[in-house]
Amino acid sequence: MKNAQPILSLAGLELVRDGTSILRGIDWRVEPGEHWTILGANGSGKTSLLSAMTGYVTPSAGEIEVLGQRYGASNWPELRKQIGIVSSSVRHQMANDEPVLLSVISGKYAMIDYWGRVKTADKEEAREILRKIDAEHLADRPWRVLSQGERQRVLIGRALMARPKLLILDEPCTGLDPVAREHFMAFINRLAAAPSISLGSMGRMAAPTLILVTHHVEEIVSGFSHVLALKAGKVLASGPRAGLLTSELLSEVFGEPVRLVEQNGRAMLIVEPSVRRIFHARKQK
Numbered sequence: 001m002k003n004a005q006p007i008l009s010l011a012g013l014e015l016v017r018d019g020t021s022i023l024r025g026i027d028w029r030v031e032p033g034e035h036w037t038i039l040g041a042n043g044s045g046k047t048s049l050l051s052a053m054t055g056y057v058t059p060s061a062g063e064i065e066v067l068g069q070r071y072g073a074s075n076w077p078e079l080r081k082q083i084g085i086v087s088s089s090v091r092h093q094m095a096n097d098e099p100v101l102l103s104v105i106s107g108k109y110a111m112i113d114y115w116g117r118v119k120t121a122d123k124e125e126a127r128e129i130l131r132k133i134d135a136e137h138l139a140d141r142p143w144r145v146l147s148q149g150e151r152q153r154v155l156i157g158r159a160l161m162a163r164p165k166l167l168i169l170d171e172p173c174t175g176l177d178p179v180a181r182e183h184f185m186a187f188i189n190r191l192a193a194a195p196s197i198s199l200g201s202m203g204r205m206a207a208p209t210l211i212l213v214t215h216h217v218e219e220i221v222s223g224f225s226h227v228l229a230l231k232a233g234k235v236l237a238s239g240p241r242a243g244l245l246t247s248e249l250l251s252e253v254f255g256e257p258v259r260l261v262e263q264n265g266r267a268m269l270i271v272e273p274s275v276r277r278i279f280h281a282r283k284q285k
Contacts, residue, residue: 007209013062022048023233035210040230084159087170096144107158128200129157149180167208192223217269
C-alpha cells in the first residue's frame with residue numbers, strides 16, 4: 001500500500017477570505033485502505049477544508065491532489081463524479097415527490113430530481129444497492145415521507161450508485177435521534193469493514209475510502225482508523241486513531257477539560273467541570 005497512489009494529499013493548504021485566515025498550513029495524506037475522521041469544534045475549519053478539497057472554493061496557497069488529480073491542472077467537475085458526498089446541503093435539495101429508486105439512480109448522473117429515461121440496468125443496480133443498505137422496502141416511497149435516518153441511507157445509496165472511490169460523510173447524524181444514530185453508525189461501520197460491495201449480477205465494486213466529518217466523538221466507530229484533529233484552521237494532530245485520540249488532545253480541540261472513555265471500540269466524551277467556570281459562578285453570588 002505504501003507505494004500506491006494516495007487517495008488524497010494536501011500540502012501547505014491555506015485559505016484566506018476578507019483578510020481572515022480560515023485554513024493555515026494544512027498538510028494531510030490519506031492512503032488506500034485508511035478511513036479517516038475529521039474532528040473539530042464548530043468553527044474549526046472542517047467545512048472550509050471539505051470545500052477546498054472538493055474544489056468548491058479556491059485555496060489561497062498550497063497543493064491539493066485527489067485520486068491522482070491535481071487541483072488547477074485537472075477537470076474538477078469530472079473528478080467530483082468519483083467522490084460521493086452525504087451532507088445536509090444535498091439532503092435539502094432532493095425533490096420531495098421523487099421515489100427513492102430514482103433518487104438512487106440520479107447519483108450515477110450527478111443529477112438532482114432525475115428526469116432522464118431510466119435504463120433497466122440502472123434500475124437493477126439501484127435495487128441491489130438498496131438491498132445492501134437495508135432500504136429495498138423504500139424503493140417506491142417519495143422522499144418527503146422518509147425519516148431522517150432513511151434519508152441518510154438513501155443518500156449513501158445515491159452516492160454508491162456512482163461507484164465512488166472516496167465517500168465523504170459530512171456530519172451525517174445531524175437530526176437523527178439516538179437510536180437512529182446507532183443504527184446508522186453500525187451500518188457505516190459495516191461499510192468501512194467491507195473491502196468490496198457485491199452488486200449481484202452487476203458484479204462487485206471496490207468499497208470507497210471513507211472520510212467522516214464530525215464534532216461528536218461517539219460517532220467515531222471502530223472502522224475509522226485515522227483522525228485529523230483541527231482547531232482554528234490548523235492541524236492539532238493527525239495519524240492513526242490508536243494512541244492519538246486522548247483526553248489531552250480532545251481538551252485542546254474543544255477548549256475545555258474533557259475526559260475520553262473508550263469501550264468496545266467506541267469512544268465517549270465526558271465534560272469535566274471547569275474550575276475557572278465554577279470559581280466565576282461563585283464570585284457572582
